[in-house]
Amino acid sequence: QSLYENIFSQDLSCDILINLIEKRKISTIDFCMSHNVSKSTLQRRIKKINKEIAAFNVYITCADEIYFKSREIMIRVFSYIFLWSVYRQFSNISWNVNTTYYKDVTTKIFHYLKIPFDTIQLELLSFWVFIISNAISKKTLLNLTDREVEIVQSFEIAKKPDFLTRWDEIEWKILTLIIYDSDIYIYDLDVKKDSDTPFSKLMNLAVLGWSKAFSTHFKDLSPEEFKLAESKLMRYYLSFHFFETDTSDDIMEDVNHIISLDNFKENNPLYWKKFEAFWSEVNLYWKSTNTRSHRELSALLLCIILYPLEEVAQTIRIYISTDVSLLFTNYLEQVILNHFKGRFHLSFEKDFTKAQLILCTAPFNKRLLANDQQYLVIRSHMMNNDFELLDNCLKDISERQRTNM
Numbered sequence: 235q236s237l238y239e240n241i242f243s244q245d246l247s248c249d250i251l252i253n254l255i256e257k258r259k260i261s262t263i264d265f266c267m268s269h270n271v272s273k274s275t276l277q278r279r280i281k282k283i284n285k286e287i288a289a290f291n292v293y294i295t296c297a298d299e300i301y302f303k304s305r306e307i308m309i310r311v312f313s314y315i316f317l318w319s320v321y322r323q324f325s326n327i328s329w330n331v332n333t334t335y336y337k338d339v340t341t342k343i344f345h346y347l348k349i350p351f352d353t354i355q356l357e358l359l360s361f362w363v364f365i366i367s368n369a370i371s372k373k374t375l376l377n378l379t380d381r382e383v384e385i386v387q388s389f390e391i392a393k394k395p396d397f398l399t400r401w402d403e404i405e406w407k408i409l410t411l412i413i414y415d416s417d418i419y420i421y422d423l424d425v426k427k428d429s430d431t432p433f434s435k436l437m438n439l440a441v442l443g444w445s446k447a448f449s450t451h452f453k454d455l456s457p458e459e460f461k462l463a464e465s466k467l468m469r470y471y472l473s474f475h476f477f478e479t480d481t482s483d484d485i486m487e488d489v490n491h492i493i494s495l496d497n498f499k500e501n502n503p504l505y506w507k508k509f510e511a512f513w514s515e516v517n518l519y520w521k522s523t524n525t526r527s528h529r530e531l532s533a534l535l536l537c538i539i540l541y542p543l544e545e546v547a548q549t550i551r552i553y554i555s556t557d558v559s560l561l562f563t564n565y566l567e568q569v570i571l572n573h574f575k576g577r578f579h580l581s582f583e584k585d586f587t588k589a590q591l592i593l594c595t596a597p598f599n600k601r602l603l604a605n606d607q608q609y610l611v612i613r614s615h616m617m618n619n620d621f622e623l624l625d626n627c628l629k630d631i632s633e634r635q636r637t638n639m
Contacts, residue, residue, distance in 0.1 A: 246271065246279055248320065250300070252329060255313045255365075258372045260300040276300075287312060306369070306376050307408075313365050324360035336364045339397070346395045349413070349421045359419070362412055370400055376408065381433070385476055386411065388434045390424045415472045422465060433475065441467045444516055444533075451512035452541040459540050466536050470529060495531065504546045509534055547579035548635045550628055553589035554582060557596040558614060566593075566616070573621055578628050590631050593624070 246269060253260050266273055280296045287294075290312040292304045302309045317327070325333050340360045344351045351359075378386070386407050394406035414423045425434055441464050445455060448463070455463060499506040513530060552570070556563050567582050570593075574580060583589040592598055592609045603609055608627050612620040 246276075247283055250276075250280065250283065250294070251316055254294065254300065254302060255317065256329065256331075256368065258301060258369075258374060262296060262298055262300055265300060290315070306374050307378065307382070309374075310365050310369060314361055317361050317365070318358070323354075323357040324364065325357060331364060333360070336360050336367065339363050339367075342395070342397055343409075346397075347392060347410075347413070347421060349419050351419065355419055358416075359413065362409060366401070366405055366409055370402075370405060376404060378404070382476060384431045385433045385472065388425055388431050388437075389414075390426055411472065411476070415469050415476070417466065417469050425468070437468060437471045440471050443518070447512050447515040448537070448540065450515065451508050452537065455540065463536065463540060466532075470532055474529065495534070498534070502543060502546075504548065505543055508546060509537055512537070544579055548632060549579045549581050550591065550631050550635075551581050551583050551589045552591045552593060553584075553586040555586070555592065555594045555596075555598060556614065562614070566614075569616060570624070574625075574628065578632065580628075591627055 249269065250265075253265065262273060262276065266276055269276075271279075277296050280294050280300070284294055291308045292302060292312045295301060295303045304312075317324075321327055324337065327333055337356060337360045340356055340363045343349075343359070343363065344356070386404070389411065391407050391410050394401060394403050398406060410423070413419050413421050425437070444467055445460060445463060448455060513533060516533065554563050554566055556566060571580060586592055586602070587604070590607060592603065592607060594609070594611050595614045597611065598609060600609060608631065610623060610627055612624065
């Protein structure tokens with residue numbers, strides 16, 4: 235389900251927003267007549283919408299006309315998130331938009347910037363090309379703050395292509411930053427070598443602070459790993475200072491069905507313990523007051539790239555005894571490893587006294603086992619029931635390891 239499916243599931247709310255995104259200004263009387271609603275009903279609905287979209291720093295006013303009363307950059311950010319949430323693909327837009335034209339323009343942009351792309355990436359960027367083109371046609375100006383202008387000027391950005399005849403240079407630069415910042419496309423931007431702006435200085439300090447915290451709580455980064463981290467962190471920092479909304483909690487709810495931080499914490503307690511200490515230190519550099527945020531999730535995913543989960547996974551030591559052959563024992567190890575891959579970190583011992591779990595295809599003398607060793611008899615040709623019994627044993631051992639941490 236999309237983030238705003240419940241909020242804007244009623245046709246009137248959705249129509250209000252779609253009309254505003256497309257037309258930017260609507261006659262209140264005309265809208266009421268075309269939708270057969272009273273002005274008071276319309277105003278109540280807009281009041282409800284405003285409550286839901288306040289986190290985007292966007293507000294709708296309704297008097298003789300209906301229009302957004304917000305900064306242009308935030309209107310565009312909200313427009314993208316709303317359209318993407320409702321339609322998912324630009325081609326799915328059902329109102330009067332020439333989707334083919336905007337997708338053609340987007341394709342030209344990809345080719346101009348030499349960005350490899352697939353159909354999904356084409357659909358996503360087409361939303362932005364439409365939003366910016368539509369805003370230009372309505373003569374809405376960006377009016378960036380001095381700080382935002384400084385951020386834009388910190389990056390080396392390609393010259394505006396000739397085919398975007400109606401676009402100003404600043405519109406093109408913003409789109410380029412969006413492409414870079416999104417982390418959806420294979421595209422990098424360099425900070426100007428002579429850039430000495432407060433933003434570039436703070437960004438460099440934030441990247442170094444992140445790297446220092448990572449070294450403290452995980453490991454030292456190789457030059458290649460630092461370069462990868464720097465590339466991702468520059469995007470996060472740009473988003474934090476340029477495209478940030480107050481919707482962190484909403485975003486976390488939207489991705490909760492994909493990656494739940496609470497579930498991750500439960501399933502990976504040792505890794506989470508490291509990450510939690512790391513994130514607390516990182517916040518000193520990133521000045522984030524919301525500790526459970528979209529930035530936290532992004533940081534966790536980057537940490538996992540640089541320091542895989544298996545690095546801190548609890549190893550369960552297994553000894554296998556079969557009445558077939560050593561070759562078959564090795565085969566059984568591979569079958570078990572493959573079945574539980576990604577769930578448990580398993581190692582196989584040659585000495586049963588060092589194992590936590592004894593697996594046998596025939597009875598084993600239990601008197602030889604220590605009190606903390608588990609014992610399970612399985613069939614040589616392991617069936618579903620054998621895997622279920624083994625799964626329960628592994629869960630039990632893993633739980634006891636967590637308790638004894």
